[in-house]
Amino acid sequence: MSARAFDAIIIGAGQAGPSLAGRLNDAGMKVAIIERHLVGGTCVNTGCKPTKTLVASAYAAHTARRGAEYGFSVAGPVQVDMRAVAARARQVILDSRAGNETWLASMPNVELLRGHGRFVGPNIVEVDSEHLTAPRIFINVGGRPLVPDMPGIKDITVLTNTDMVALDVLPRHLVVVGGSYIGLEFAQIFRRFGAEVTIVERSDRLIAREDPDISHEVRTILELEGITVRTGANCIGFASAGADIAVSVDCEETSAPVIGSHVLLAVGRRPNTDDLGLQAAGITTDGRGYVVVDDQLQTNVPGVYALGDCNGQGAFTHTAYNDYEIVAANLLDGEDRRVSQRLTGYALYIDPPLGRIGMTEAEAVKSGRRLLSSRRAMTRVGRAVEKGETLGFMKITADADTQRILGAAILGTGGDEAIHGILDMMNADQPLGTLRWAVPIHPTVSELIPTVLLDLKPTDG
Template identity: 30%
Template sequence: MTYDYDAIVIGGGTAGLAFAVSAVSLKAKVAIIESNKFGGSCINSGCIPSKAFLHSAHVAHQIATAHELGIDARIEKIDLSTIMSRVNHIVDDDYEHTLEKYKKLGVSIIDGRGELLDNHSVKVGDNTYTGEHIIIASGSRPVIPPIKGLTDVPFLTNETIFDMKQLPKNLTILGAGSIGLEFGQGFEFLGSQVSIIDMVPTIFPKDDPEVSGFMERIFSSENINLYLSSSIEEVKQQDGKLITTIEKDGKKIDIIGDAIFASLGRMPNTKNMGLETIGVELDPKGYIKTNAFLQTSIPNIYACGDVVGPYKFTHMANYQGFTIAKNIILKEPTEIDYSEVTWSIYTKPEVAHVGYTEQMAKEANLFGDSIVVNFERTERAVIDSDTGFLKLILDKDNLIIGATLISEKAGDMINTAAVAIKERLDPTFFITLIYSFPTEISIYKYAGLEFLKKVYKEDQRKKIQYKFIE
């Protein structure tokens, strides 16, 4: 049978784009159907604009703390309108560049909402397109929970916050996940009084306990109000203020704000696409079920990105899109592998993780030991007033299976641990590397030295010669 395209992608976000660029490079004929703004949430309302916003916030923080370095500097004015104008300019440039790039590559861009008619046909408006394969990469959207009164008052999400013109004196954030924590700290640096509310007992609840304790101390020192183990009872508007009523420890508390930012997670865009009509199976939360090759319950239909999970990261969407291209264009059966997935939260300092936490390793009966090294061991961290730690998780054979980093540069540095996990290395590998000096990444060397202290007896250690043992 002849089809219009080798592959039709529903969704022009990161996952769909990653597949498309790989497929057209291999001479496949590809169409992308997009009903919203091309480039998806990362370019338009996620990674790119949020990090552009945080850059301004971090500069403000540097100025405010410059006196600690002997520099007398003052902020005369915070102009949120100008900050957001810069953010949106970066987004627009990235959008235009991405759109033009894919057109030049020969990808057909189809504007509109795609609806599956069968396993090879997609309807867009009055037109129907056919493809040998179909890739669902329709992304996700913010969760708007049924909180009493929330939809009756003005509130912000990550899709609307970059339209703000005035800095709120008091900002209430619903949700202490990565988005809430990044924006909360960012607005605090710009001068807002920030309150963050969540039902979880700690921030970073899925990470090693050292992380939550460390970061809660940071947030408290910055006068950010954390209302944890708290349920949101009601939101209302009164006398020009937005009042969020919570229950904590059996008591009702009213939190008064000038703006509310809802960051309570994301949900997949899988409704009204014809998925269930043609037999594509979804899980109870609406995510598309896939096998290890990212095939859905219909073999020629694949899915990737936020509609699949389990990690809603841009780099994960890229990885999944490339993997599907290998499977259907190169015809090289490749299973997805999540053992070295890195994630980073761009607070100050950053928090990054890869592989197993200690608790995860214990639950999987893999845990052998852990190594924790503080950044005060590295000269560069002392010079730059950086603070944090590296924690390595080892299995019973002393191979690295997980790592957590807190540092100003954690997002960059975590990739070293990811390589160690992939190559099945033990911590002594880090001692054999020659590190530029002074750099914070030499923290890995000190982790290797700590490992030696644990595994070798004193008389054995004296016999071992390593270039970097001091």
Template identity: 35%
Template sequence: MGEPASYDAVFIGWGKGNKTLAAFLAARGESVLMIEQSDRMYGGTCINIGCVPTKALVESANHPSGAGAPAARYADAIERKNALTALLRGRNYTMVDSHETATVITGRARFVGRRELEVSAGNETVSVRGEKVFIGTGSVPVLPPIPGLDGPRVVTSTELIDLTELPPRLAVVGAGSIGLELAAAYATFGSTVTVVDAVPDLLPSQDRDVADLVASVLADSGIEVILGATVDHISDDGSTAAVHLTTGNEKRTIEADLVLAALGRRPDTAGLDLEAAGVAVTEKGAILVDEHLRTTANGVWALGDVNGGPQFTYVSLDDFRIVREQLVADGARATTDRRAVPATTFITPPLAQVGLTEQEAREEGFEIKVAAKRVDTIAAMPRARIVGDARGMIKVVVDAKTDLVLGATIFCVDSQEIVNLVALAMRHDVTATELRDTIYTHPSSTEALNEVLSTI
């Protein structure tokens, strides 16, 4: 095969952190090789099968582009989603490939030595070496050994959002963010949706007042949620799938036209032969990294989901910043610097969270004040009624001694935006009083903070 082709930087996987760093280094004149196993994944999970397409479907479900039967509206939504992902996939490809010093290979990579790889592309195999190597292969769905989970009517989120026919009955196994988001979207499209999970309480990490309100919103949307349930097996009679459950001492069967397995995601390291590179993994299968995202192999970093950190594309982007600082600056930035990282589950209305919940703050021994109001009682938030959705609540947990915000749960229209403001305030020690007395535009959802924070 000869000597391996040598590059300043080799990237395995086109995730957010990797693609941004690849474009950055190529713009600086470094020779860059990007390896992606599928031309359908240029741009990474978020662009193609994750955040963007799923949220596009949520938006289409809530604001259909035309009239007609549910099946027709759903088919139109899939078409719009596909057009969007194709557009962004092309732009993300150009983001890297447009640089003269960048090369893209569509193929599968595996390590054969320290910073040396073989890449199988079609019938060809090429050998490459990187002065620096960056692993960003993302994550894949978790599929536990439940009998029948590999059946013909069982799909993951990746397959579900590519189907052009709306399933009349959808059973969702898993009540995490992915399961709830898609359950809510498909119920709005017109599917009869049942969600099943082993947890005894919905959203166990949330305060009960918030979780109970979310549960009531899901119920009002026609979604049945069955908790404390063990999936024994999934059967298929050739036309219908059946999810067989045990809840306590009771056996129950849920019939469905389609079953969505939404049981989380795990780091994707299959086939990389990491041991050949001296790259260690954790007990959970993630690539082991330090606070600067360096692996156990010199000159090899891991960015994004594959390193076992929070599975958010914006965290992967921060991974890029951490590595960039090592390459061009003092390298002081680290994962330990992260504070007040927000998250949003895009049900309708969206549920956003940052920092501590009330229960967590009390358990950690803080003396707290809690500002909480249901959206339908907030006079200073007319936007919710303007857009026709005054459901939900806003809850802010404040340190009684310092007046600093410890956390917030925001379940309302535009919560995905409000939470970013609160997170920024937390990172820069802006007090609850300052947030309460700040001038916000009107009518906006953010101005709800004026009234909510006046309750403490």
């Protein structure tokens, strides 16, 4: 069978794919971009866009309930219309997806092919029985929720984040299995919508990759809103309980299961690489199915690259986009960009949010450096006091010898935005004094960052 020739093939139209197609198109290359399901990937269709839309609706409902604290009242209790909430999220998805599709359609050298792309050779991709070939192929297939074979899971209906963003009914009692970023966001969202919520987490604390003080404060924030948290769950299993679902938490005979009307499984994600024909192309994957890439995102097969969630180099929309930037800069701009140059920041979008960059304090201590650290409660941040949102704190860890910031966390109102001032200084490899002498705007959360730097003291670690 003869193959249609292109200058480049992109498998998957997620965050990195369309942007890369645009750069290649502008360079005059003939490009095929293949998408088997929905243009826009996880972020647009089941991730960032709809979930943060739900966060916004939940925040509005929560603020309305607190009206008396701000000097106003609403007539009667706040009522949440889940159909309207879901419709709003759905419209954001549709608008974003349509924007991506319109953008791709405007590229004269790019052809969007609808179908399942899989390798049949090192430089040949099959799409619905048609063969395509190109000297450069880019894998951008993303990931999906992990649904492990847990006891009883096949006997019940579980929801994933994909199901949650489309849910137009309010669960009576939502049991969230998994106490990490996705699970915690949905737990607070649906608690604010009016559901009873229980979080079940196998580890002895929530978001175990963070420092213990962050985990403790996040738990406090959630519990203050009436969310039940069950950590140390060593025997998670499922069983039908009439119309409900019984979720076992531990193996003690006297331990009663949690009875919920709905169960959200949020225990991780897996790459969409199991049906790409990677073996036919000789492309190496690791034990979890992630495509193995080098520091410039090339696979072991010449001319084949992997970008985004499927390469194990980052699980965020912004890291997927940076993958595109690295590849485009190296291929088209004559640069030498590498993944190892990237400082990855991220956020947990509960309210108040957590913004994070660099090492945790525990990681910094383990590194053996001489450290400086500082912490400031949000009760001492004027902007937080003015907004009536004083939960959380900010903290910074620095290297006493190099005078560089090693890591920072801002858990508090505006933390997801304020963290960027620190991220930028770290990315520019600037010493503490550079940020110390910045003159930030008042009143903001960011204005306290120089003050936190002034409070840096040697640690005992």
